[in-house]
Amino acid sequence: xxxxxxxxxxxxxxxxxxxxxxxxxxxxxxxxxxxxxxxxxxxxxxxxxxxxxxxxxxxxxxxxxxxxxxxxxxxxxxxxxxxxxxxxxxxxxxxxxxxxxxxxxxxxxxxxxxxxxxxxxxxxxxxxxxxxxxxxxxxxxxxxxxxxxxxxxxxxxxxxxxxxxxxxxxxxxxxxxxxxxxxxxxxxxxxxxxxxxxxxxxxxxxxxxxxxxxxxxxxxxxxxxxxxxxxxxxxxxxxxxxxxxxxxxxxxxxxxxxxxxxxxxxxxxxxxxxxxxxxxxxxxxxxxxxxxxxxxxxxxxxxxxxxxxxxxxxxxxxxxxxxxxxxxxxxxxxxxxxxxxxxxxxxxxxxxxxxxxxxxxxxxxxxxxxxxxxxxxxxxxxxxxxxxxxxx
Numbered sequence: 001x002x003x004x005x006x007x008x009x010x011x012x013x014x015x016x017x018x019x020x021x022x023x024x025x026x027x028x029x030x031x032x033x034x035x036x037x038x039x040x041x042x043x044x045x046x047x048x049x050x051x052x053x054x055x056x057x058x059x060x061x062x063x064x065x066x067x068x069x070x071x072x073x074x075x076x077x078x079x080x081x082x083x084x085x086x087x088x089x090x091x092x093x094x095x096x097x098x099x100x101x102x103x104x105x106x107x108x109x110x111x112x113x114x115x116x117x118x119x120x121x122x123x124x125x126x127x128x129x130x131x132x133x134x135x136x137x138x139x140x141x142x143x144x145x146x147x148x149x150x151x152x153x154x155x156x157x158x159x160x161x162x163x164x165x166x167x168x169x170x171x172x173x174x175x176x177x178x179x180x181x182x183x184x185x186x187x188x189x190x191x192x193x194x195x196x197x198x199x200x201x202x203x204x205x206x207x208x209x210x211x212x213x214x215x216x217x218x219x220x221x222x223x224x225x226x227x228x229x230x231x232x233x234x235x236x237x238x239x240x241x242x243x244x245x246x247x248x249x250x251x252x253x254x255x256x257x258x259x260x261x262x263x264x265x266x267x268x269x270x271x272x273x274x275x276x277x278x279x280x281x282x283x284x285x286x287x288x289x290x291x292x293x294x295x296x297x298x299x300x301x302x303x304x305x306x307x308x309x310x311x312x313x314x315x316x317x318x319x320x321x322x323x324x325x326x327x328x329x330x331x332x333x334x335x336x337x338x339x340x341x342x343x344x345x346x347x348x349x350x351x352x353x354x355x356x357x358x359x360x361x362x363x364x365x366x367x368x369x370x371x372x373x374x375x376x377x378x379x380x381x382x383x384x385x386x387x388x389x390x391x392x
Contacts, residue, residue, distance in 0.1 A: 011066050012053055020052040021076045024091075025083030025251075032084040032193070032364060039186055040195030041090045046151045049091060050117060058099040060228060063113040065098065069232045070240045070308045074247040081251025082258070085368030086193030088248040090148040094119045096244035100156065101174075102233055103216075105223040107209045108174060112154055121148045122156025123199055126170035126214075132162045136207040139173050142183070145375070147196040149182050155199055161211050171213035179204045190371025220320065231315035239311045239321050239329045246304060246333045249372055253297045253340040256365040260290070260347040263354065263362075289350040296343040300336040307332050337373050344369045 012020070027048065028035070035041060049055060057073055059065025073095060081088020097120040101112050112118050123143030130137035143157060155175050160168035183198035216222040217237040225233050267280040280286055307329045314321050348355050348366040355362045 014068070014072055017052075017054065017057065017068075017072070018075060018079060020054060021079040024049060024052060024054070024087075025080050028080060028084035028087040029361070032086075032361065033359070035084060035086055035193035036364070039184075039192055040150045041087050041148065041193060043151070045087060046094075046119075054091065055095050055098060055117075055119060057095055058102075058232070059113075060102050060109070060230075060233070063109065064116050067230050067232055069312055070096075070235075070243055071305060071312070074243050074250075074304065074308065077244065077247035078251035078254060081248035082255035083251075084193070085248055085252045085255075085365060085372070086191050088251050089191055089194050089245065089368075089372070090151065092244040092248050093121055093147050094151065096241060097121060097156065099233070100172075100217075100237070100241065101154075101224075102228065103222040103224040103237070104174060104212055105209045106227060109224060111210075112174070115153065118153045119148075119151060120154035120156060120174070121146055121152040122158070122172070124156070124158045124172075126158040126160055128157045128159030128173060128201070130159050130162055130168075130173065130206070130211075133205070136205060137162065137173070137211065139175065139204045139206050140202050142198055142200045144185075144198050145196045146182075146199040147191075147194045149177070149197055149199055150195050153177055155180055155201075157199065157201065161213055169213045169215060171211060171215075173206045174210040174212075175201060175204055175206055188371060190367035190369070218326070220315070231312060231318075234315045235311050236321040236326050239326045240308060242330065242333045243304065243308060245372065245375065246336055249337055249340040249369055250297070250301060250304065252365045252369050252372075253293075253300070253343045256344045256347050256362055256369075257290075257293060257297065259361050259365070260293075260351060263351065264290075267354070286350050289346045293343040293346045296339045296346075300339040300343075303332050304336055341369050341373045 028045065031042065031045065054076060056065045057068045057076060061067050077088055077092040080091050101109060101120055112120070123146045125143060127143050128139055128141030130139050139157065139159060141159060146155065149155065153176065155177055156172045157175055158170065159173050161171045162168045179201060181200040183200055186195055186197045212222055220234050220236050264280040264286060268278065311321055311325065311329060314325065344366055348362055351362050354360060357363070
């Protein structure tokens with residue numbers, strides 16, 4: 001680990017956190033083939049992230065966190081994903097869910113963070129069924145795409161929360177992983193190392209304080225959002241939280257660009273018919289594709305950080321994030337994914353046959369990016385009417 005640099009309060013400053021993320025990215029790159037083969041991020045890699053304090057970035061200070069915002073978080077995710085898409089994806093969800101835990105009541109936060117190393121992941125689609133009982137609910141069901149579930153001590157399980165009057169409301173139930181079963185069904189062509197498996201629970205008791213309606217998260221009226229004065233926690237989760245699965249694609253694209261440029265600097269074309277024995281970097285078609293890919297990546301980055309900055313500024317002024325801004329951000333999040341996948345496609349196409357080999361990182365970035373773009377949260381499809389974007 002790099003020598004520790006700190007701010008005036010003794011915590012690592014942002015440049016130091018980014019340096020630590022770059023160190024993790026280098027390790028993740030070396031372990032990428034193993035991560036894919038094991039179909040999960042290793043416990044050792046998670047431990048190294050903990051040692052680097054990267055899971056404390058969005059945790060409240062009251063529980064030992066740094067209370068940085070989504071802009072810092074997004075940079076860290078992209079940095080790690082530039083080394084390994086699966087590792088960046090899992091880090092993004094585990095770290096952002098520290099923010100989501102902070103949206104729950106103080107009682108729930110106290111229970112989770114009595115272990116300061118506790119991490120949470122989950123499945124967002126409201127498929128779990130709850131039966132009201134004294135003091136809470138009995139929860140049963142099966143959810144999918146639970147990325148990083150092997151690495152987490154808690155699970156956010158989407159379900160329908162029974163109401164004293166009226167129909168149930170969709171929301172989260174926060175459940176210990178020890179009370180769930182992991183169904184190892186994750187065998188995929190991309191994001192293979194995310195361990196996004198099925199999660200099952202049967203008749204688990206969930207106290208009422210560990211249930212939270214999506215509507216309160218969308219309107220930023222959840223107990224933890226109202227109770228923390230930092231505007232980081234007063235932002236509509238629909239406007240900011242999906243960045244957790246857009247940022248890895250930014251990192252994948254940046255990593256793919258770096259890998260391609262490293263290859264182009266030294267590779268000489270063979271030219272079976274014509275054009276042989278030329279440096280790849282000198283070819284006009286290659287230069288055009290790199291220029292276009294770079295422009296796409298820059299456009300996505302600018303859009304992402306503009307939206308995050310405006311959402312935070314709104315919350316910092318004490319104003320609610322409007323429906324228009326929420327929808328704009330969701331549109332942009334999905335559109336940024338499209339731009340980043342296009343950038344990786346251009347680089348993969350330009351790499352030719354060399355990009356097909358499994359020991360070449362470019363093909364993994366291509367597979368991971370296309371897998372990520374198939375999730376409903378990174379697609380433009382939900383904009384047609386879904387209010388809650390299911391996230392893996």
